Amino acid sequence: MPTTNKIKKLYNGCCVDYDKHMRVTGHYTAQRRILKLLIKNIEEPILDLACGSGFLIKLLSKNFKDIVGNDFSDAMTKLAGKKSKTTITCDNAETLKTYKHKFKTIISCNLFFYLQHQDKAIKRWRKILHNNGQIIFIEEHPFVKPKSKEMDNHTKELMSLINPISPAKISKLMTKNGFILTKEVKTKIDNKHDLYGLIFSLKK
Template identity: 30%
Template sequence: MKEKEWDKISDNYLEEILSPFNKGVENPIYHVLKSIKSKKKVIDLGCGLGILAPFLSKNFKEVTAIDFSEKMIETAKENNKTLKNVNFQIKDIKDLKEFHNQFNVAVSVNSIIMPSLIDVEKAFQESYKILKTKGYFIGIFPAIESEFLDALLTFEKQLKETKDEKSAIKNTHKIVGENYDFLLGIINYEGKQKHYYNFELEYRLKKVGFKKIKISKVLYPWKIYGDSTIKNKPEIWDWFVTARK
């Protein structure tokens, strides 16, 4: 999605986007950020409406929060007027030369999702370069494997209802959608977004130089995701990443 597309959804952001900041999601980002000792300078890459800003402001000395959508930054500033140590700026994650080697911690919550794989590579490179030596990268990334789980559970439900495999497959395609490029992990909702395989995240992080990479999950309970009829089944998830420069 381009800047202007993000501008458009900024008004109804939490209704339109499944966010790890939604109520009911256990997001490990808070305790991981709290556990980091070097709390001087943090940057939030693709900060959106600045949902994380109050927490960062409380726990770090200086906070920089960037987004390439003017509208997101405008609202983020408005929402966080009282925070004295947060500096919101309109900037693109793909070009952060002016910030190289400056931060103890870089956070990216579902913001390295540009549909161009060249842009994705640049964003990973810049996320590495803006950190000081031994700096922490904390990221949340959409998991493409989650889409398979969603499709599988939808298919099982359809099969139970229709008792016919052909109809169940057809209905699953209709319900889950057809706009997936599983080879490259690009999904077209109303605008294309990059999703990640677990191995791919590790590959991309290593490629730009990150060490001590740990990947776990942020789980979305089904009642939040929208299908409250699904119980006792694995939940869909985003990838949660910690890595060091």
């Protein structure tokens, strides 16, 4: 089974548990703080590449109207659809075959370490990014194995599907593809790891 299908199967089966895990472990709280630090840099239209249950979309909707959400998982998109009237698609974030219009802001939150072809994904995202647009990464580092009663039954499968990547390596990949890092922020998730917010714009 292709890795993308395995990811889809995992989250179709654990979407509710994952949502609870993110809430009780402080991950959503950290995402809220990061978004607050980045909000002045965000412009519409916005694409959330891996919207999950719709947590970020719900926050973004307080300030913006032109937002599209996407996720690998059908079950996740259904959860997200209940939280917002935003358009939600279920596409492969590496290829985004159904996307033809362009965005000013593309957000990759807790997504990049799942992608098997990261360089290919960046090239695809660049094609649907306005020339004066930006790609925002919100990723945790170092990656810590999920530990909660909600995720204990899913952790083994999750860990087999990811390839954690540091902010420095993300920056290297983005630079290779013609981007420059314009802003970096971070906040603590807990005593073991942080959540980073990285904004990249195309080189002029």
